[in-house]
Amino acid sequence: MDSQAFCIVLTTTNRQENALQITQSLLSKQLAACVQSMPIQSHYMWNDEVCCDDEILLVIKTRKACYAELERELATLHSYEVPQIVQVPIVEGFHPYLAWIEHNTPR
Numbered sequence: 001m002d003s004q005a006f007c008i009v010l011t012t013t014n015r016q017e018n019a020l021q022i023t024q025s026l027l028s029k030q031l032a033a034c035v036q037s038m039p040i041q042s043h044y045m046w047n048d049e050v051c052c053d054d055e056i057l058l059v060i061k062t063r064k065a066c067y068a069e070l071e072r073e074l075a076t077l078h079s080y081e082v083p084q085i086v087q088v089p090i091v092e093g094f095h096p097y098l099a100w101i102e103h104n105t106p107r
Contacts, residue, residue: 006090006098007067009060011074011083012042018079019056025077026060031070033104034061063105064089
């Protein structure tokens with residue numbers, strides 16, 4: 001199994017209902033095998049101002065082959081004008097776990 005065929009996608013939102021909508025959509029469309037959510041505090045620049053917001057970080061486990069469609073789905077569902085959608089490659093991973101991701105993202 002090629003570990004490098006897998007990735008993690010990160011996004012944030014400031015609304016719990018948006019996080020749940022994204023999570024349910026990605027899982028039901030088999031674009032993700034797992035979505036973890038956690039509260040974070042983000043500090044960033046927006047419209048030339050320093051901002052600080054409580055957000056929900058979504059850590060999405062998937063295959064690179066699903067990324068383009070997953071990105072389109074995130075962009076469609078997201079409440080932000082410019083959402084964070086970044087792919088982080090998985091260089092190494094526990095093969096049974098990667099097989100589980102592959103099994104749950106057959107698209």
